[in-house]
Amino acid sequence: MEQNEVGKAKPSLGQPHHDHRNTFSDLDLSRWKEYDDLLTGSLWLLGARDKTGPHIGDYWGNFVPQIPNQILRRFTRRGEIVVDLFSGMGTTLIECRHLGRHGIGVELSPSVAEQSRQRIAQAENPDAVTTEVLVGDSTAPETIARVREALANLGSDAADCLFLHPPYHDIIPFSDDPRDLSNAPDRQAFHDKFRQVVEHARDLLRPGRFMALVIGDKYTRAEWIPLGFECMQICREAGFQLKAINVKDIQGNERGKGKNENLWRYRALKAGFYVFKHEYVMVFRKPL
Numbered sequence: 001m002e003q004n005e006v007g008k009a010k011p012s013l014g015q016p017h018h019d020h021r022n023t024f025s026d027l028d029l030s031r032w033k034e035y036d037d038l039l040t041g042s043l044w045l046l047g048a049r050d051k052t053g054p055h056i057g058d059y060w061g062n063f064v065p066q067i068p069n070q071i072l073r074r075f076t077r078r079g080e081i082v083v084d085l086f087s088g089m090g091t092t093l094i095e096c097r098h099l100g101r102h103g104i105g106v107e108l109s110p111s112v113a114e115q116s117r118q119r120i121a122q123a124e125n126p127d128a129v130t131t132e133v134l135v136g137d138s139t140a141p142e143t144i145a146r147v148r149e150a151l152a153n154l155g156s157d158a159a160d161c162l163f164l165h166p167p168y169h170d171i172i173p174f175s176d177d178p179r180d181l182s183n184a185p186d187r188q189a190f191h192d193k194f195r196q197v198v199e200h201a202r203d204l205l206r207p208g209r210f211m212a213l214v215i216g217d218k219y220t221r222a223e224w225i226p227l228g229f230e231c232m233q234i235c236r237e238a239g240f241q242l243k244a245i246n247v248k249d250i251q252g253n254e255r256g257k258g259k260n261e262n263l264w265r266y267r268a269l270k271a272g273f274y275v276f277k278h279e280y281v282m283v284f285r286k287p288l
């Protein structure tokens, strides 16, 4: 192998070599040029929402399917188990079926969970993986015990990948349930609940594996609240290693604002603020 300028061995790209794999994905890096749709940069311009199959995009607050697709292909292997502790309309679990990963989702709202089950069941499932949505509060230890049971039914004691896409505090009210993170009465209460979920995520995840946090910021009383960075810090304090702060373009996928673009622009110019055009897809690793 060649040496680079700091004396480290340089990988010989494109040559057959026993080291062209990692332990956490199915990527064959001797064919790395074939993965040109896999993002490796921190600016995520994903374009329009993928609306194929049962991905509909009518649930206010669901993420675009390209997010779990990117994360699953880079950080999981076929047949592994993915847990999403805020599964909503099941976007992650639909992608799990498309890509041959087992999926366990937790969703607080029974009606949303039921609708998501119907959508997930319509997704193609060529590898006949198992996907299950549990109704429960992800801050509650008893819910996590049920996730462990579901893992045990799949023959495992840990998840191979974790997704967290919590409410961005109160910007979208998801339900009237006081356990819903979108009903946390103030930011401290939101942080406390989020911390409980992160600690559960850490306990469920296999050491050495990856967690994706999808989150945006918010405005309160004319002040930009960096909810994303606050939640990132909670993950780091729980022992996760930060691997990426990816900035995802949300233009075209925002609700309500599209038609009022000029009005928001006018307000921003007048009042001295900037209109949100991004959210974050942060990636963390649980240390070995």
Ligand SMILES: C[S@@+](CC[C@H](N)C(=O)[O-])C[C@H]1O[C@@H](n2cnc3c(N)ncnc32)[C@H](O)[C@@H]1O
Residues within 6 Å of the ligand: 059, 061, 062, 063, 064, 085, 086, 087, 088, 089, 090, 091, 092, 106, 107, 108, 109, 112, 136, 137, 138, 139, 165, 166, 167, 168, 174, 175, 179, 180, 181, 182
């Ligand atoms: C931003 S959405 C997730 C959307 C999901 N990624 C999708 O694509 O459909 C957040 C979800 O978390 C749920 N939720 C809020 N508090 C919860 C809690 N304590 N436990 C479990 N789910 C909760 C809400 O009902 C909502 O469906």
